[in-house]
Amino acid sequence: MGRVSLLLLCACTVLGAWPSLGLEVNLLEVDLAVAPGEAYTFSFIVRNETDVPETFTLYTGDWDRDEAGGNRFYPPRTLPRSVAPWLAVAPGTFTLGPGETREVSGTLNVPSGAQPGTYWGIVFVHGEPRPVQQQGTTVMVAKRIGIKVYATVGSAPKEGAVRKIEFRGLNPFWLVVDFVNPGLVNLREVRVEVQVYDAKGDQLARIEPTPIPCLPGATRWIAVETGLRPAPGTYLVVARVDIGREEIIAAQAYLRVRALTLVPIAGGAVPRDLDGDGLYEDTDGNGAFDEADVDLFRGAWKVAQVQGNARAFDFDNSGRVDELDAERLAAILTARGG
Numbered sequence: 001m002g003r004v005s006l007l008l009l010c011a012c013t014v015l016g017a018w019p020s021l022g023l024e025v026n027l028l029e030v031d032l033a034v035a036p037g038e039a040y041t042f043s044f045i046v047r048n049e050t051d052v053p054e055t056f057t058l059y060t061g062d063w064d065r066d067e068a069g070g071n072r073f074y075p076p077r078t079l080p081r082s083v084a085p086w087l088a089v090a091p092g093t094f095t096l097g098p099g100e101t102r103e104v105s106g107t108l109n110v111p112s113g114a115q116p117g118t119y120w121g122i123v124f125v126h127g128e129p130r131p132v133q134q135q136g137t138t139v140m141v142a143k144r145i146g147i148k149v150y151a152t153v154g155s156a157p158k159e160g161a162v163r164k165i166e167f168r169g170l171n172p173f174w175l176v177v178d179f180v181n182p183g184l185v186n187l188r189e190v191r192v193e194v195q196v197y198d199a200k201g202d203q204l205a206r207i208e209p210t211p212i213p214c215l216p217g218a219t220r221w222i223a224v225e226t227g228l229r230p231a232p233g234t235y236l237v238v239a240r241v242d243i244g245r246e247e248i249i250a251a252q253a254y255l256r257v258r259a260l261t262l263v264p265i266a267g268g269a270v271p272r273d274l275d276g277d278g279l280y281e282d283t284d285g286n287g288a289f290d291e292a293d294v295d296l297f298r299g300a301w302k303v304a305q306v307q308g309n310a311r312a313f314d315f316d317n318s319g320r321v322d323e324l325d326a327e328r329l330a331a332i333l334t335a336r337g338g
Contacts, residue, residue, distance in 0.1 A: 022050035022143065023127055029148040030106070031188075036153060037112035043105045044147060046125055048096035055095045057126045058104060060084045063148070067221045069212060073146075076121065081216060083121040083151050086110055108151055116154035117184030118216055122146045150186055159183030160190065160214070160243040162251035167237075169317030170257065171278040172229050177222040177239045177251075181214040190214050191242040194224045196255075199234050229278050232259040260309050265300050271312065280312040281329060294333055298326040 027044035034040055048054050062074040062082045076084030089106045096102055106123060127143035163178040177194070181187050189211040196205040205226045214220045224239075234256050241249040262270050262280070269285030283293040283300075297313070300306060301321055306313050310321045315328040 022048070022054075023056075023125065023145055024049050025125060025145045025147060027147050029150070031150045032108065032152070034108065034110045034114075034151045034153055036110055036114040038110050040108040040110070040151075041105060042108075043103050045101050045103055046096070047101045048098060051098045053095055053097045054127055055093060056102075056128075057093045058089045058091070059124055059126070060087050060089065061122050061124060061146075063120075063122045063146070064215055065213075065218060065220070067219050069220065071146075073122070081117065081119045083108070083119040083149055086119070086151065087121055087123070087149060089123050106149070108149070110151065110153065114153045116156040118150055118152045118186040120148065120150045120186065120215065122148050152185060156184040158185050158187060158243050158245050160187065160241060160249055162239055162241060162249055163219075165237055165239055165251055165253040167253070167255055168319035169314055170230060170311040171314065171317055173226045173255075174317070175224050175226070175237065177224060177241070178219065179214065179222055179241060180219045181216055184216050186216060187214040187243050189244065190220065190222070192222050192224070193240045193242075194226070195238045195240075196226055196228060197236040197238070204228055204230075204235070230255070230257050232257050257311070260312055262309055262312065263305050265303065265305050266296060268296065273312070278311070279315055280309075281315070281332065283313075283329075289333065289336070291333065294326065294330045297329055298323075301326055 024047040025044055030042045032040050046056060060076045062076055062078045062084060064072055064079060066072060076082060086108050087106065089104055094102050123146065125145045129140040129142040132139050132141045159182050161180050161182060163180055166176045166178060168174050168176060175194070177192055179190060190213065191211045192209055194207045195203055197203055205228055207224050207226055209222055209224055212220055212222060234254055236252060237255055238250065238252045243249065264270055264285065265283055271280040271285050272282040272287065273280045274282050274289055281289045281293060283297045301313065301323065306321055313321050313325060315325040315332065318324065
């Protein structure tokens with residue numbers, strides 16, 4: 001008999017249908033400017049895209065994002081700026097036949113003492129668990145879609161700061177802008193521009209990543225890919241952040257790339273970069289990239305000859321050399337047919 005487990009498929013803030021779910025909601029999110037003591041309404045349409053009747057349950061919750069932007073979910077009233085106590089939806093449960101739709105109404109009752117700033121929560125539409133066969137195992141799949149709800153009281157100022165610029169891998173060079181929203185208002189678009197200059201003051205790159213949102217009190221890590229493979233030397237990196245106010249937030253940091261001091265690893269010859277990509281995959285230096293290089297690196301990535309020349313052996317471009325680089329080196333060899 002196969003094992004039975006429960007799998008929750010959650011598509012938060014989905015616009016339109018997700019065919020694999022068989023559930024459609026026509027609303028991306030609700031974003032309201034509200035006043036203390038007032039009530040506000042909104043609605044959305046739920047559609048059953050399957051060929052069988054299904055019962056749906058609606059309930060509220062809290063959510064936020066991690067530093068990389070991934071959604072995290074909590075019971076209602078967990079977070080200090082939860083909008084869940086103000087929020088009600090009806091009907092709480094209903095059944096839809098194949099292809100049928102139902103309008104859901106939401107009401108937001110803002111307390112008279114609500115302080116300025118953004119409050120937020122989520123409304124979930126949750127389907128019935130159904131058995132699905134997956135690789136010999138019966139998995140109970142429940143469909144769930146979340147509609148994010150924001151309510152901003154008054155007009156608190158937008159705030160933001162760059163805590164640091166953190167350099168990561170060098171093949172090619174990428175970095176992370178560590179941004180924090182210390183204010184009370186949701187920042188819908190944080191726009192970042194990064195410029196890289198060499199020691200002569202010539203601009204080598206100007207990058208504008210996709211804008212990201214940032215909740216009040218939250219930190220976001222904005223990854224910036226430059227495409228550069230910097231030679232040894234000193235570089236100035238400038239980050240400019242636009243959060244929708246008159247002033248631009250700016251920060252800068254210097255990147256210093258040291259020259260490599262390659263020496264033989266564990267008695268081999270000096271490692272070699274056979275394809276000119278800045279990574280020294282021929283770790284034993286015999287002029288060929290093969291399984292012996294992978295085996296040598298697996299046993300030697302901790303040694304000073306490797307750690308002191310990290311950018312030469314950072315095969316996964318994470319900004320450090322560890323056991324994951326040995327696995328990446330093995331994957332590169334397999335991809336090349338080695």
